[in-house]
Amino acid sequence: MDRLLPKALRLGDTIGLVSPSSPSPDLQRIEKAVAYLERLGYRVMPARHFNTHAENRCDLDRQKIQDLHDMFSSNTVRAIFCLRGGSGSSRLLKALDYDIIARNPKILAGYSDITALSLAIYAKTGMVTFSGPMLATELHSPTPFTEENFWKILTSPGKHHEIAAHPDHPMTLFTPGTALGTLLAGNLTVLDGLVGTPFMPSMRESLLLVEDINEEPYRVDRLLAHLDNAYLLDHVSGLLYGQFRRDPLHPDEGGPLLDILEFYARKIKPGSPCAAGFSYGHTDLLLTLPVGAHCRYSVTDKGISISTMAPVTT
Template identity: 40%
Template sequence: MHRRDFIGGTALASLLPLVGGARDAAAAPARQRLLPPALNPGDTVALVSPSSATDERLGLQLAEEAMQALGFEVKTGRHYAARYGSLAGSDAQRAGDLNAMFGDSSVKAIICVRGGSGAARLLPLLDYDAIRANPKVLLGYSDITALHNGLLAQAGLVTFHGPIGAGSWNRFNVDQFRRVFFQRELMQYRNVVEAGDELVPRKHRALTITGGKARGELVGGNLSVLVALAGSPYLPDFAGKILFLEDVSEAPYRIDRMLTTLKLMGALDAIAGFVFGECTDCDPGEGYGSLTLDQIFDDHIKPLGIPAYRGAMIGHIREQFIVPVGGKVELDADAGSFRMLEPVFQG
């Protein structure tokens, strides 16, 4: 699921005023953290499309059936099946669906049908006062990173980075969903490592960059989408946070450039810990004309001297963690894991 937007010259030009230590200009004022009410089977959840359109009706049908199989009643956004170019309707239509579902007292959670691109266009159109008055669960990943960060920065709302409605609801993802939302478990996020027919396990391996433990609130998401918010009031403060990132179909030189951007704006120097998930289809290609991801993390993350690891089950992968954006966690970089420290729901 490609969500590449326009992260090139336009986005970097917006960062020029931030170079030289003006990090505070990029972040919204810190807001009190706002927890959503808990979910229960039988609740009503809303399916909305804040980003790209779904190319086939079957994807919308599968999203609805998956929510029903999880035990929910389902409402759909008025425009969730709409199309405006590559987007699921106009900005006003997509933002209107989000605002309507936050304002609907019968809806207990909002599930994003898919990512793609376009969610950042909605951030100036959302009713943050109404969202603060009616907090609820929001779930999605990839382009939904724009909503996670905008809602945290502007409303203080803790949201959830994880599977989209039209994505895979395999056994692992369903188990994650039930443990997080129904059982309200203080989750321990540790990769499931299976050897299969290999002598030593190869899949889902965590790799320590710098050992140690750190505590803080989680911020982050998709690297490309996050960096595209630079210079706006829709980025939360990075000071003392645990930054988690992932990406897909980006050449290593682009990963290097985006991490350089986070360094130049002061974000990397402010964080307390770092987790990188999967960078799917981010290989350098043939030859030696590119930095490797190992070298990029050694250049940008290792010198920070903070606990950091890569390989977490976060990103454009079939089985993925559901993590609370804005939730308080403890990171153990030596173990390649992190855990919730506090409940992420009201009550």
């Protein structure tokens, strides 16, 4: 399957707003995010059912699917930004019309539960998507690090990008090295739920980069064991762990998390690079990653860096 690149954002373009996962009760954050985008020089178009609630889950899912189809079909909308994560996007995958998406490749930005959409769209169409900031979680008040990386990658057609971790995120090195592959990044829990479905991209020669939040170590162990038992870790050319934030009040069940991450670092091909602590996940210092882009990645005692082929076009 050929790789599809969306067009880069330009000042004055229209950004469509969708809520494929959970709604947000924080209307002030949404208003601040919209004002932020408009202040930068973009137009904003919320989908018809943006951030709405429905008593019937089937009706709600139909509305979400219609919103996505409308945004991809629109001649006005240049990029599509997601409201937030939470849950629900996995329920949309069977009903999405991937031909509409393939005929109208556009920037789709979001992470966490949006992982399901991001990976499914890449698996079905070859379109590069962007695992990065969302309206109600970051874009209402982005940190300079998050902001700079987000706009640089969405607005620079034809350019390679160097993506490096923030110095405030300490790295744990498991296996140094350099490799090439397709970047597959997302939330571990959501990604794990796609295993065995037609919406899971091939892991062959991929750089797998996973993160999660508020998961006990025993749960992370179970999720990674599932990937290993499905023989998916056998095929990756590298494994990176992002941020695994947990509620500090939760007991540390199942052994220290780093021990578990290191255990699965030994499950990939010998010599393949692996490290933990990348600036990706539920963190204020969030990198934007082009899911499906070809990349070169390097893990040394000095840090982690990813060099990607141009993920957007003119």
